[in-house]
Amino acid sequence: MSNDSSTTLRQLASFLGGSGVGLGAFGAHALKERLLSKSGASENWRTAVTYQLLHAVALLSLSSLASNKSTHSKTSSYSGGQLMALGTAMFSGSIYLLCLDIGPKKLVGPITPLGGLMMISGWILVGMGKY
Numbered sequence: 001m002s003n004d005s006s007t008t009l010r011q012l013a014s015f016l017g018g019s020g021v022g023l024g025a026f027g028a029h030a031l032k033e034r035l036l037s038k039s040g041a042s043e044n045w046r047t048a049v050t051y052q053l054l055h056a057v058a059l060l061s062l063s064s065l066a067s068n069k070s071t072h073s074k075t076s077s078y079s080g081g082q083l084m085a086l087g088t089a090m091f092s093g094s095i096y097l098l099c100l101d102i103g104p105k106k107l108v109g110p111i112t113p114l115g116g117l118m119m120i121s122g123w124i125l126v127g128m129g130k131y
Contacts, residue, residue, distance in 0.1 A: 009063035017056035080125030087118025
């Protein structure tokens with residue numbers, strides 16, 4: 001039986017996974033010339049897609065774990081996964097924006113390491129059983 005945290009994590013995993021596949025294809029085909037014309041952009045795009053897809057799989061795994069957790073531990077049952085999902089969106093999203101020169105670099109640039117710290121924090125919380 002699925003609980004709220006399991007459903008939320010599954011939905012986040014599905015969104016990140018589906019959009020990751022789409023953005024990977026978009027970067028490899030429609031944006032190929034644009035990304036290759038900017039030094040490092042193609043590799044950075046690939047890094048963003050890779051982290052997004054890996055964390056989508058991790059969130060899907062956490063949704064399975066969360067479905068087996070009792071509902072009375074709901075307050076902390078998906079905090080690590082939620083933090084991981086938000087961090088992934090910030091990390092990968094800011095890289096996509098930087099590769100496409102969207103937004104001011106002074107504002108978008110610092111979002112990348114903050115997203116990375118949120119992903120790391122999410123993994124730590126998962127290690128503590130707070131997924």
